[in-house]
Amino acid sequence: MDIKKLEYISTLPDPPYYAVIFTSYKAEYDEGYSKTAQHMLELAALQPGYLGVDSARENSIGITVSYWRDEASIHQWKQQLEHQQAQQLGRTQWYEEYSVRIAKVERSYSFRRGL
């Protein structure tokens, strides 16, 4: 099921679960990058323990937050072969700078107009 068809932003189970906050700086547009980034989003969604993702890029700053059931799922995704190749390209060709922060989501709340 593609939840993006039903809602604008990810709907997730109740906490606790894990978030990987990936913040990056990338100076120039690059078609190869965009294709790979999109493919990685699709590939992540197929991994065990994947819960959802939200992503935005503005003025060279990109923020992608992916959500996972547990740390083991995050570790497994980091080691996935195609993802490893993309990470390598990220470091050698695409990103000027990035940070990855692994965080345990302890609580959450949300708002939707009309609810």
Place this chain on the structure above:
Amino acid sequence: MDIKKLEYISTLPDPPYYAVIFTSYKAEYDEGYSKTAQHMLELAALQPGYLGVDSARENSIGITVSYWRDEASIHQWKQQLEHQQAQQLGRTQWYEEYSVRIAKVERSYSFRRGL
């Protein structure tokens, strides 16, 4: 010190610390919104326990991740008077949908080209 002058994305102390992941959907551009959002980023930076913020908006989806020393700092910022007024405007006028997730950052790593 404005760390944005030195680096593209936030540089933070070693974990643990807290992240507030604010993901929103806002259909239309609104000048009042943009001014208030910018003012809130500036105001947040003055709060006790504030560590940094990264923010991007693309195609109506916005992601702002603010970082805080502890949960008490997050609670205090949520209650701040001008921020309360902005939250109220967010619900009544600006956002179609948003989620707020409070997460404890347990580990992090980063990359910078040329380092």
